[in-house]
Amino acid sequence: MKISILGAGSWGTALAIHAARRHQTLLWARDAAQAQSMKDTRRNQRYLPGVTLPVDLDIISGPLAPTLTGTDLVVLAGPMSSLRPLLQEATRLLNAQVPVAWLCKGFEAPGSDPSLQPGGSLPHEVQSQVAPHLLCGALSGPSFAQEVAAGLPTALVAASPHDAVRQALVSAFHVDHLRVYENADIIGVEVGGAVKNVMAIATGLCDGMALGLNARAALITRGLAEITCLGLALGARGDTFMGLSGLGDLVLTATGDLSRNRRVGLALAQGLNLAQAVESLGHVAEGVYSARTVMRRAHKLGVDMPITAAVMQLLEGQITAQGAVSLLMSRQSRSED
Secondary structure, eight states, X not given: OEEEEEOXXXXXXXXXXHHHTTSEEEEEOSOHHHHHXXXXXXXXXXXXXEEEOOTTOXXXXXXXXXXXXXOSEEEEOSOHHHHHHHHXXXXXXXXXXXXXXXXXXXXXXXXXXXXXXXXXXOHHHHHHHHOTTSOEEEEESSOOHHHHHTTOOEEEEEEOSOHHHHHHHHHHHOBTTEEEXXXXXXXXXXXXXXXXXXXXXXHHHHHHTTOOHHHHHHHHHHHHHHHHHHHHHHTOOGGGGGSIIIIIHHHHHHHOTTOHHHHHHHHHHTTOOHHHHHHHHOSOOHHHHHHHHHHHHHHHHTOOOHHHHHHHHHHTTSSOHHHHHHHHHTSOOOOOO
């Protein structure tokens, strides 16, 4: 099987390392200098330091056409902001029967085009706009790139309405230490993957302020309720949110020390401003950019998301960390639903 992975960040590189152990794998880097450095050193020092790249992993840059020629599966491993241009290239270069999957989690920032989703688009919505004839899906679930690269046990979700895409992802990546489960509910999988980043910022804030384990448990539980409500309003299945891409991804991102979004919350609790918190990471934390977009979609659908609203106000400097806690704790009592 020939697999083409577009994007040499931490997650794209980790998945390429995993795939190259069993398949012919090409890893495409946008930055030619980065690609050359990875070839020379067999390391991705910027995104995955200390991890050796397999000798059989081909690393290339430049035009996409050579990377996609004769491929059996394309994986788009860039951030949410790169999905639209990569799909536009893929639709120009690929046979429509070649499965395509993305790794990004989040909502696309709203653009100026009034024909696009006014509240920001999920990945499958972007695909429906620019590459509707392609067979596409998402590879998601609770996973840190460093652990996948190290071969530690991980479970992922292959989400797509197309059986051919789900089967291609299983064939490409499912082995004894990396299990890939199929799910046709791509809306639910994508909502879980996007909104958990916002909840992880909230949980990092909670832990950074030493509010206790009771508060953390309550925050994660109510966060899952918010995610589920938004997902159902968008057409997802409820049971998806009790699976890997819902509860599983939320728990990992909200509590794991490798979580960039959690670390943003921790930094804000320590008194750093948002710019300082983001700079301290050195990588993208999707929750920072997703909070306002999530709120726009929720408002349009009439979905109440108080935790997301508090995180958005905190990130935009409208309230302090203590103010965010007070805002949530002062809400009127209601039924748990």
